[in-house]
Amino acid sequence: xxxxxxxxxxxxxxxxxxxxxxxxxxxxxxxxxxxxxxxxxxxxxxxxxxxxxxxxxxxxxxxxxxxxxxxxxxxxxxxxxxxxxxxxxxxxxxxxxxxxxxxxxxxxxxxxxxxxxxxxxxxxxxxxxxxxxxxxxxxxxxxxxxxxxxxxxxxxxxxxxxxxxxxxxxxxxxxxxxxxxxxxxxxxxxxxxxxxxxxxxxxxxxxxxxxxxxxxxxxxxxxxxxxxxxxxxxxxxxxxxxxxxxxxxxxxxxxxxxxxxxxxxxxxxxxxxxxxxxxxxxxxxxxxxxxxxxxxxxx
Amino acid sequence: xxxxxxxxxxxxxxxxxxxxxxxxxxxxxxxxxxxxxxxxxxxxxxxxxxxxxxxxxxxxxxxxxxxxxxxxxxxxxxxxxxxxxxxxxxxxxxxxxxxxxxxxxxxxxxxxxxxxxxxxxxxxxxxxxxxxxxxxxxxxxxxxxxxxxxxxxxxxxxxxxxxxxxxx
Numbered sequence: 449x450x451x452x453x454x455x456x457x458x459x460x461x462x463x464x465x466x467x468x469x470x471x472x473x474x475x476x477x478x479x480x481x482x483x484x485x486x487x488x489x490x491x492x493x494x495x496x497x498x499x500x501x502x503x504x505x506x507x508x509x510x511x512x513x514x515x516x517x518x519x520x521x522x523x524x525x526x527x528x529x530x531x532x533x534x535x536x537x538x539x540x541x542x543x544x545x546x547x548x549x550x551x552x553x554x555x556x557x558x559x560x561x562x563x564x565x566x567x568x569x570x571x572x573x574x575x576x577x578x579x580x581x582x583x584x585x586x587x588x589x590x591x592x593x594x595x596x597x598x599x600x601x602x603x604x605x606x607x608x609x610x611x612x613x614x615x616x617x618x619x620x621x622x623x624x625x626x627x628x629x630x631x632x633x634x635x636x637x638x639x640x641x642x643x644x645x646x647x648x649x650x651x652x653x654x655x656x657x658x659x660x661x662x663x664x665x666x667x668x669x670x671x672x673x674x675x676x677x678x679x680x681x682x683x684x685x686x687x688x689x690x691x692x693x694x695x696x697x698x699x700x701x702x703x704x705x706x707x708x709x710x711x712x713x714x715x716x717x718x719x720x721x722x723x724x725x726x727x728x729x730x731x732x733x734x735x736x737x738x739x740x741x742x743x744x745x746x747x
Numbered sequence: 748x749x750x751x752x753x754x755x756x757x758x759x760x761x762x763x764x765x766x767x768x769x770x771x772x773x774x775x776x777x778x779x780x781x782x783x784x785x786x787x788x789x790x791x792x793x794x795x796x797x798x799x800x801x802x803x804x805x806x807x808x809x810x811x812x813x814x815x816x817x818x819x820x821x822x823x824x825x826x827x828x829x830x831x832x833x834x835x836x837x838x839x840x841x842x843x844x845x846x847x848x849x850x851x852x853x854x855x856x857x858x859x860x861x862x863x864x865x866x867x868x869x870x871x872x873x874x875x876x877x878x879x880x881x882x883x884x885x886x887x888x889x890x891x892x893x894x895x896x897x898x899x900x901x902x903x904x905x906x907x908x909x910x911x912x913x914x915x
Contacts, residue, residue, distance in 0.1 A: 455748045455764040458811045482809075489807045490788030495768055504766070506811065555877045557802050557858070558790070645789060 479503040483566030527565025545635035573674040589624040592617040612677025643674035693741040755823025770794040770805035781821035781850040792882035795851040802858030821850035836898035848884035
Protein backbone atom coordinates (compact mmCIF):
# COMPACT_ATOMS: atom_id res chain seq x y z
CA UNK A 449 0.00 0.00 0.00
CA UNK A 450 2.74 2.46 0.92
CA UNK A 451 5.31 1.11 -1.59
CA UNK A 452 4.86 3.86 -4.17
CA UNK A 453 5.29 6.64 -1.68
CA UNK A 454 8.61 8.37 -1.44
CA UNK A 455 9.66 9.64 1.95
CA UNK A 456 9.65 13.49 2.00
CA UNK A 457 13.05 15.15 1.99
CA UNK A 458 13.62 16.83 5.33
CA UNK A 459 15.71 19.98 5.61
CA UNK A 460 16.65 21.13 9.08
CA UNK A 461 18.36 24.55 8.85
CA UNK A 462 20.15 25.66 11.99
CA UNK A 463 19.84 29.41 11.42
CA UNK A 464 18.14 31.92 9.14
CA UNK A 465 21.08 32.05 6.71
CA UNK A 466 20.79 28.30 6.15
CA UNK A 467 17.02 28.65 5.81
CA UNK A 468 17.46 31.33 3.14
CA UNK A 469 19.91 29.09 1.24
CA UNK A 470 17.46 26.19 1.37
CA UNK A 471 14.61 28.35 0.04
CA UNK A 472 16.81 29.77 -2.71
CA UNK A 473 17.82 26.25 -3.78
CA UNK A 474 14.19 25.25 -4.24
CA UNK A 475 12.83 28.26 -6.15
CA UNK A 476 10.69 26.12 -8.46
CA UNK A 477 8.87 24.17 -5.75
CA UNK A 478 7.10 25.51 -2.69
CA UNK A 479 8.47 23.60 0.28
CA UNK A 480 6.23 22.72 3.20
CA UNK A 481 7.20 24.64 6.34
CA UNK A 482 6.97 22.56 9.52
CA UNK A 483 6.65 24.32 12.89
CA UNK A 484 5.20 22.23 15.75
CA UNK A 485 3.26 19.98 13.36
CA UNK A 486 0.17 19.75 15.59
CA UNK A 487 -2.22 21.00 12.91
CA UNK A 488 -0.57 19.20 9.96
CA UNK A 489 -0.54 15.85 11.77
CA UNK A 490 -4.16 16.14 12.89
CA UNK A 491 -5.39 16.29 9.28
CA UNK A 492 -7.21 13.05 8.44
CA UNK A 493 -5.19 12.53 5.24
CA UNK A 494 -1.79 13.23 6.77
CA UNK A 495 -0.34 9.70 6.59
CA UNK A 496 -0.10 7.87 4.26
CA UNK A 497 -0.64 10.66 1.75
CA UNK A 498 -0.14 10.90 -2.00
CA UNK A 499 1.27 14.38 -1.62
CA UNK A 500 4.05 13.08 0.58
CA UNK A 501 6.67 13.49 -2.14
CA UNK A 502 7.60 16.99 -1.09
CA UNK A 503 10.46 19.05 0.27
CA UNK A 504 9.82 19.69 3.92
CA UNK A 505 11.64 22.35 5.95
CA UNK A 506 11.57 21.75 9.68
CA UNK A 507 11.99 25.05 11.56
CA UNK A 508 12.59 23.41 14.91
CA UNK A 509 16.35 23.98 14.91
CA UNK A 510 16.42 27.54 13.54
CA UNK A 511 17.97 29.39 16.44
CA UNK A 512 16.60 32.86 15.67
CA UNK A 513 13.03 31.57 15.74
CA UNK A 514 13.37 30.52 19.39
CA UNK A 515 14.42 33.94 20.71
CA UNK A 516 12.24 36.29 22.65
CA UNK A 517 12.88 39.77 23.95
CA UNK A 518 10.97 42.27 26.02
CA UNK A 519 11.20 45.98 26.73
CA UNK A 520 8.85 48.52 28.29
CA UNK A 521 6.60 48.79 25.25
CA UNK A 522 6.39 45.35 23.69
CA UNK A 523 7.33 41.68 23.86
CA UNK A 524 8.70 40.03 20.75
CA UNK A 525 8.59 36.27 20.28
CA UNK A 526 10.22 34.10 17.63
CA UNK A 527 7.73 32.01 15.66
CA UNK A 528 8.95 28.72 17.16
CA UNK A 529 8.43 29.71 20.79
CA UNK A 530 5.76 27.44 22.22
CA UNK A 531 2.58 29.07 23.50
CA UNK A 532 3.21 27.49 26.88
CA UNK A 533 6.57 29.28 27.12
CA UNK A 534 4.86 32.55 26.18
CA UNK A 535 2.36 32.12 29.01
CA UNK A 536 5.15 31.29 31.46
CA UNK A 537 7.50 34.08 30.38
CA UNK A 538 4.85 36.75 30.06
CA UNK A 539 2.73 35.88 33.09
CA UNK A 540 3.25 39.29 34.71
CA UNK A 541 3.39 41.60 31.71
CA UNK A 542 1.27 40.31 28.85
CA UNK A 543 -2.43 41.27 28.64
CA UNK A 544 -4.58 38.97 30.78
CA UNK A 545 -6.82 38.13 27.83
CA UNK A 546 -3.86 36.63 25.96
CA UNK A 547 -2.92 34.42 28.91
CA UNK A 548 -6.54 33.28 29.23
CA UNK A 549 -6.63 32.43 25.52
CA UNK A 550 -3.42 30.41 25.76
CA UNK A 551 -4.58 28.56 28.87
CA UNK A 552 -7.85 27.63 27.22
CA UNK A 553 -6.17 26.37 24.04
CA UNK A 554 -5.33 22.87 25.25
CA UNK A 555 -3.74 21.12 28.21
CA UNK A 556 -0.10 21.84 29.03
CA UNK A 557 1.22 18.68 27.31
CA UNK A 558 -0.24 19.83 23.98
CA UNK A 559 0.55 23.52 24.58
CA UNK A 560 4.23 22.67 24.85
CA UNK A 561 4.04 21.41 21.26
CA UNK A 562 2.03 24.28 19.75
CA UNK A 563 4.15 27.16 18.47
CA UNK A 564 2.90 30.73 18.13
CA UNK A 565 3.93 30.91 14.45
CA UNK A 566 2.20 27.64 13.66
CA UNK A 567 -1.02 28.62 15.39
CA UNK A 568 -1.23 31.84 13.34
CA UNK A 569 -0.60 30.08 10.04
CA UNK A 570 -3.04 27.17 10.28
CA UNK A 571 -4.88 26.53 7.04
CA UNK A 572 -7.64 24.09 7.97
CA UNK A 573 -9.06 26.07 10.90
CA UNK A 574 -8.72 29.42 12.67
CA UNK A 575 -7.31 29.49 16.16
CA UNK A 576 -8.55 31.58 19.08
CA UNK A 577 -5.01 32.82 19.63
CA UNK A 578 -4.93 34.50 16.22
CA UNK A 579 -8.15 36.39 16.91
CA UNK A 580 -7.04 37.53 20.37
CA UNK A 581 -3.74 38.77 18.96
CA UNK A 582 -5.66 40.67 16.28
CA UNK A 583 -7.63 42.74 18.78
CA UNK A 584 -4.41 43.36 20.72
CA UNK A 585 -2.92 44.90 17.55
CA UNK A 586 -0.06 42.41 17.32
CA UNK A 587 2.41 42.78 14.47
CA UNK A 588 4.23 40.01 12.64
CA UNK A 589 7.46 39.87 10.65
CA UNK A 590 7.15 38.03 7.33
CA UNK A 591 10.14 36.85 5.35
CA UNK A 592 9.51 36.17 1.70
CA UNK A 593 11.46 35.46 -1.46
CA UNK A 594 11.37 38.02 -4.28
CA UNK A 595 14.62 37.71 -6.23
CA UNK A 596 16.26 37.71 -2.81
CA UNK A 597 14.92 37.31 0.73
CA UNK A 598 13.01 40.28 2.10
CA UNK A 599 11.49 40.86 5.51
CA UNK A 600 8.66 43.19 6.40
CA UNK A 601 6.48 43.93 9.44
CA UNK A 602 2.69 43.75 9.03
CA UNK A 603 -0.26 44.22 11.33
CA UNK A 604 -1.51 40.70 12.07
CA UNK A 605 -4.95 41.52 10.62
CA UNK A 606 -3.31 42.20 7.24
CA UNK A 607 -2.14 38.61 6.74
CA UNK A 608 -5.78 37.43 6.74
CA UNK A 609 -8.55 38.44 4.37
CA UNK A 610 -11.86 39.76 5.75
CA UNK A 611 -13.13 36.24 6.44
CA UNK A 612 -9.95 35.04 8.08
CA UNK A 613 -8.35 33.19 5.16
CA UNK A 614 -4.57 33.23 5.40
CA UNK A 615 -3.06 35.49 2.75
CA UNK A 616 0.69 35.27 3.14
CA UNK A 617 3.06 35.92 0.24
CA UNK A 618 3.92 32.70 -1.66
CA UNK A 619 6.56 30.79 0.30
CA UNK A 620 6.48 33.40 3.07
CA UNK A 621 7.68 32.63 6.58
CA UNK A 622 6.21 34.24 9.67
CA UNK A 623 9.35 34.74 11.76
CA UNK A 624 8.44 37.03 14.70
CA UNK A 625 5.38 38.21 16.58
CA UNK A 626 5.33 41.52 18.45
CA UNK A 627 2.76 42.10 21.18
CA UNK A 628 2.27 45.50 22.80
CA UNK A 629 2.49 45.50 26.58
CA UNK A 630 -0.66 47.28 27.70
CA UNK A 631 -3.55 46.45 29.96
CA UNK A 632 -7.19 47.31 29.37
CA UNK A 633 -9.90 48.21 31.87
CA UNK A 634 -11.99 45.31 30.70
CA UNK A 635 -10.83 42.09 29.03
CA UNK A 636 -13.10 39.19 28.24
CA UNK A 637 -12.40 35.86 26.58
CA UNK A 638 -14.61 32.77 26.47
CA UNK A 639 -14.69 29.82 24.14
CA UNK A 640 -17.16 27.01 23.63
CA UNK A 641 -16.08 23.77 21.98
CA UNK A 642 -12.59 22.81 20.82
CA UNK A 643 -11.27 24.11 17.49
CA UNK A 644 -9.16 21.02 16.73
CA UNK A 645 -11.64 18.20 17.25
CA UNK A 646 -14.99 20.01 16.85
CA UNK A 647 -14.34 22.95 14.57
CA UNK A 648 -17.86 22.90 13.05
CA UNK A 649 -19.45 23.84 16.36
CA UNK A 650 -16.76 25.74 18.27
CA UNK A 651 -17.03 29.49 18.87
CA UNK A 652 -14.91 31.99 20.78
CA UNK A 653 -15.47 35.59 21.75
CA UNK A 654 -12.76 38.08 22.75
CA UNK A 655 -13.22 41.70 23.75
CA UNK A 656 -11.00 44.44 25.17
CA UNK A 657 -12.39 47.78 26.32
CA UNK A 658 -11.45 50.96 28.12
CA UNK A 659 -13.86 52.87 30.33
CA UNK A 660 -14.16 56.58 30.85
CA UNK A 661 -16.41 57.72 33.69
CA UNK A 662 -18.34 54.48 33.57
CA UNK A 663 -18.84 54.52 29.79
CA UNK A 664 -17.01 52.55 27.14
CA UNK A 665 -14.57 54.82 25.35
CA UNK A 666 -12.74 52.17 23.32
CA UNK A 667 -13.73 48.62 22.45
CA UNK A 668 -12.59 45.89 20.12
CA UNK A 669 -14.54 42.70 19.71
CA UNK A 670 -13.90 39.58 17.63
CA UNK A 671 -15.78 36.33 17.13
CA UNK A 672 -13.89 33.22 16.02
CA UNK A 673 -15.64 30.40 14.20
CA UNK A 674 -12.76 27.98 13.56
CA UNK A 675 -14.14 26.42 10.37
CA UNK A 676 -15.42 29.68 8.87
CA UNK A 677 -13.18 32.52 9.96
CA UNK A 678 -13.15 35.65 12.08
CA UNK A 679 -15.87 38.25 12.45
CA UNK A 680 -14.13 41.49 13.23
CA UNK A 681 -15.13 44.94 12.08
CA UNK A 682 -15.24 48.61 12.97
CA UNK A 683 -19.07 48.47 12.87
CA UNK A 684 -19.18 45.98 15.75
CA UNK A 685 -16.54 47.97 17.68
CA UNK A 686 -18.59 51.15 17.25
CA UNK A 687 -21.77 49.36 18.28
CA UNK A 688 -20.17 48.22 21.54
CA UNK A 689 -18.68 51.68 22.14
CA UNK A 690 -22.05 53.37 21.59
CA UNK A 691 -24.01 51.36 24.17
CA UNK A 692 -24.82 52.94 27.50
CA UNK A 693 -24.00 50.66 30.41
CA UNK A 694 -25.65 49.09 32.35
CA UNK A 695 -27.60 47.79 29.38
CA UNK A 696 -31.35 47.12 29.78
CA UNK A 697 -32.84 43.80 28.64
CA UNK A 698 -34.82 45.35 25.76
CA UNK A 699 -31.82 47.26 24.41
CA UNK A 700 -29.69 44.15 24.86
CA UNK A 701 -32.04 42.08 22.65
CA UNK A 702 -31.68 44.65 19.84
CA UNK A 703 -27.88 44.65 20.08
CA UNK A 704 -27.70 40.85 20.20
CA UNK A 705 -29.91 40.42 17.13
CA UNK A 706 -27.89 43.00 15.22
CA UNK A 707 -24.62 41.20 16.06
CA UNK A 708 -25.93 37.73 15.16
CA UNK A 709 -27.38 39.01 11.85
CA UNK A 710 -24.09 40.75 11.09
CA UNK A 711 -22.11 37.52 11.68
CA UNK A 712 -24.56 35.48 9.57
CA UNK A 713 -24.25 38.01 6.76
CA UNK A 714 -20.45 37.85 6.75
CA UNK A 715 -19.86 34.17 7.49
CA UNK A 716 -22.25 31.82 5.74
CA UNK A 717 -23.27 28.34 6.88
CA UNK A 718 -23.30 28.89 10.63
CA UNK A 719 -24.69 25.83 12.41
CA UNK A 720 -27.58 26.08 14.88
CA UNK A 721 -25.28 25.14 17.76
CA UNK A 722 -22.78 27.80 16.74
CA UNK A 723 -25.54 30.43 16.67
CA UNK A 724 -26.78 29.36 20.10
CA UNK A 725 -23.22 29.54 21.39
CA UNK A 726 -22.67 33.01 19.90
CA UNK A 727 -25.82 34.24 21.65
CA UNK A 728 -24.80 32.59 24.91
CA UNK A 729 -21.26 33.99 24.91
CA UNK A 730 -22.48 37.47 23.97
CA UNK A 731 -25.13 37.40 26.70
CA UNK A 732 -22.58 36.31 29.31
CA UNK A 733 -20.22 39.04 28.21
CA UNK A 734 -22.80 41.80 28.60
CA UNK A 735 -23.94 40.51 31.97
CA UNK A 736 -20.31 40.54 33.08
CA UNK A 737 -19.81 44.02 31.62
CA UNK A 738 -22.89 45.35 33.43
CA UNK A 739 -21.52 43.96 36.71
CA UNK A 740 -18.12 45.50 36.05
CA UNK A 741 -19.53 48.93 35.25
CA UNK A 742 -21.80 48.95 38.29
CA UNK A 743 -18.77 48.18 40.50
CA UNK A 744 -16.31 50.31 38.49
CA UNK A 745 -14.12 52.71 40.42
CA UNK A 746 -11.89 54.97 38.29
CA UNK A 747 -8.15 54.94 39.08
CA UNK B 748 15.14 7.88 5.79
CA UNK B 749 17.53 6.50 8.40
CA UNK B 750 16.89 7.49 11.99
CA UNK B 751 18.73 6.54 15.14
CA UNK B 752 16.93 6.68 18.45
CA UNK B 753 16.79 5.07 21.87
CA UNK B 754 13.57 3.26 22.78
CA UNK B 755 13.24 1.86 26.31
CA UNK B 756 17.01 1.92 26.73
CA UNK B 757 17.74 0.14 23.43
CA UNK B 758 19.73 2.04 20.80
CA UNK B 759 18.12 1.46 17.38
CA UNK B 760 18.83 2.44 13.79
CA UNK B 761 15.74 2.27 11.58
CA UNK B 762 14.89 2.99 7.98
CA UNK B 763 11.42 4.54 7.87
CA UNK B 764 9.38 7.15 6.02
CA UNK B 765 10.45 10.52 7.41
CA UNK B 766 6.91 11.75 8.09
CA UNK B 767 5.56 8.57 9.63
CA UNK B 768 3.85 9.28 12.98
CA UNK B 769 5.79 7.99 15.98
CA UNK B 770 2.92 5.83 17.23
CA UNK B 771 2.84 3.89 13.94
CA UNK B 772 6.61 3.52 14.05
CA UNK B 773 6.43 2.10 17.58
CA UNK B 774 3.42 -0.11 16.89
CA UNK B 775 4.20 -1.44 13.41
CA UNK B 776 8.00 -1.36 13.16
CA UNK B 777 8.96 -2.03 16.78
CA UNK B 778 5.84 -3.99 17.82
CA UNK B 779 5.40 -2.15 21.10
CA UNK B 780 2.23 -3.63 22.57
CA UNK B 781 1.13 -0.72 24.75
CA UNK B 782 0.39 1.48 21.72
CA UNK B 783 -3.10 0.32 20.82
CA UNK B 784 -4.53 2.67 18.26
CA UNK B 785 -3.89 5.26 15.59
CA UNK B 786 -6.43 8.06 15.84
CA UNK B 787 -4.92 10.14 12.98
CA UNK B 788 -4.02 12.98 15.31
CA UNK B 789 -7.53 13.38 16.72
CA UNK B 790 -6.05 13.49 20.20
CA UNK B 791 -7.72 10.44 21.72
CA UNK B 792 -4.84 10.45 24.20
CA UNK B 793 -4.16 6.70 24.09
CA UNK B 794 -0.72 6.91 22.50
CA UNK B 795 1.25 8.85 25.13
CA UNK B 796 4.99 8.14 25.41
CA UNK B 797 7.79 9.93 27.24
CA UNK B 798 10.04 11.87 24.87
CA UNK B 799 13.10 13.09 26.77
CA UNK B 800 11.12 12.59 29.99
CA UNK B 801 8.07 14.61 28.92
CA UNK B 802 4.73 13.16 27.95
CA UNK B 803 3.81 13.65 24.30
CA UNK B 804 1.05 12.36 22.06
CA UNK B 805 3.05 10.12 19.75
CA UNK B 806 0.51 10.53 16.93
CA UNK B 807 1.57 14.20 16.72
CA UNK B 808 5.31 13.51 16.46
CA UNK B 809 6.80 12.72 13.05
CA UNK B 810 9.68 10.24 12.75
CA UNK B 811 12.22 12.85 11.65
CA UNK B 812 11.69 14.76 14.90
CA UNK B 813 12.87 11.85 17.07
CA UNK B 814 16.31 11.46 15.52
CA UNK B 815 18.87 10.95 18.29
CA UNK B 816 16.28 11.25 21.03
CA UNK B 817 15.22 9.02 23.91
CA UNK B 818 11.74 7.52 24.07
CA UNK B 819 10.25 5.58 26.95
CA UNK B 820 7.07 3.60 26.36
CA UNK B 821 4.87 1.94 28.98
CA UNK B 822 6.46 -1.44 28.13
CA UNK B 823 9.83 -0.13 29.27
CA UNK B 824 8.58 2.12 32.04
CA UNK B 825 6.61 -0.61 33.85
CA UNK B 826 9.91 -2.30 34.73
CA UNK B 827 11.25 0.70 36.67
CA UNK B 828 10.97 1.67 40.35
CA UNK B 829 9.29 4.93 39.39
CA UNK B 830 6.37 2.89 38.07
CA UNK B 831 5.83 1.36 41.51
CA UNK B 832 5.06 4.82 42.99
CA UNK B 833 2.27 5.29 40.48
CA UNK B 834 0.98 1.74 40.76
CA UNK B 835 0.77 2.12 44.55
CA UNK B 836 -1.04 5.43 44.14
CA UNK B 837 -3.69 3.83 41.90
CA UNK B 838 -4.25 1.13 44.51
CA UNK B 839 -4.34 3.63 47.40
CA UNK B 840 -6.98 5.73 45.64
CA UNK B 841 -8.95 2.66 44.52
CA UNK B 842 -8.81 3.91 40.96
CA UNK B 843 -8.67 1.24 38.29
CA UNK B 844 -8.62 2.56 34.73
CA UNK B 845 -9.39 0.33 31.76
CA UNK B 846 -6.69 -1.52 29.80
CA UNK B 847 -6.97 0.85 26.82
CA UNK B 848 -5.95 4.01 28.65
CA UNK B 849 -3.96 2.64 31.59
CA UNK B 850 -0.58 2.87 29.84
CA UNK B 851 -1.18 6.46 28.75
CA UNK B 852 -2.44 7.51 32.17
CA UNK B 853 0.65 6.08 33.86
CA UNK B 854 3.02 7.94 31.52
CA UNK B 855 1.05 11.19 31.79
CA UNK B 856 1.16 10.95 35.59
CA UNK B 857 4.89 10.23 35.47
CA UNK B 858 5.43 13.35 33.36
CA UNK B 859 3.43 15.49 35.83
CA UNK B 860 5.28 13.97 38.81
CA UNK B 861 8.65 14.75 37.18
CA UNK B 862 7.53 18.33 36.46
CA UNK B 863 6.78 18.93 40.14
CA UNK B 864 9.84 16.99 41.22
CA UNK B 865 12.04 19.22 39.05
CA UNK B 866 10.33 22.52 39.72
CA UNK B 867 9.43 21.92 43.36
CA UNK B 868 6.53 24.36 42.95
CA UNK B 869 3.12 24.15 44.60
CA UNK B 870 0.72 21.73 42.97
CA UNK B 871 -1.68 23.45 40.60
CA UNK B 872 -4.95 21.50 40.79
CA UNK B 873 -6.48 23.26 37.79
CA UNK B 874 -3.53 22.41 35.59
CA UNK B 875 -3.72 18.73 36.57
CA UNK B 876 -7.49 18.64 36.02
CA UNK B 877 -6.94 20.16 32.57
CA UNK B 878 -4.26 17.52 31.86
CA UNK B 879 -6.69 14.76 32.84
CA UNK B 880 -8.89 15.73 29.87
CA UNK B 881 -6.09 14.85 27.47
CA UNK B 882 -7.09 11.19 27.68
CA UNK B 883 -10.58 10.83 26.25
CA UNK B 884 -11.64 7.73 28.09
CA UNK B 885 -14.48 7.83 30.58
CA UNK B 886 -13.32 4.97 32.80
CA UNK B 887 -11.85 7.39 35.34
CA UNK B 888 -13.07 10.78 36.49
CA UNK B 889 -10.90 13.88 36.84
CA UNK B 890 -11.14 13.98 40.63
CA UNK B 891 -9.73 10.44 40.92
CA UNK B 892 -6.99 11.35 38.45
CA UNK B 893 -6.05 14.35 40.60
CA UNK B 894 -5.99 12.18 43.72
CA UNK B 895 -3.73 9.63 42.02
CA UNK B 896 -1.33 12.34 40.84
CA UNK B 897 -1.08 13.83 44.34
CA UNK B 898 -0.54 10.40 45.87
CA UNK B 899 2.14 9.61 43.27
CA UNK B 900 3.97 12.88 43.99
CA UNK B 901 3.82 12.09 47.69
CA UNK B 902 5.13 8.54 47.12
CA UNK B 903 7.97 9.81 44.96
CA UNK B 904 9.02 12.47 47.46
CA UNK B 905 8.89 9.96 50.30
CA UNK B 906 11.00 7.46 48.38
CA UNK B 907 13.56 10.04 47.37
CA UNK B 908 13.47 11.75 50.78
CA UNK B 909 12.70 15.15 49.30
CA UNK B 910 11.84 17.73 51.97
CA UNK B 911 9.26 20.02 50.46
CA UNK B 912 5.91 21.41 51.45
CA UNK B 913 3.50 18.55 52.15
CA UNK B 914 0.91 17.69 49.53
CA UNK B 915 -2.54 18.86 50.62
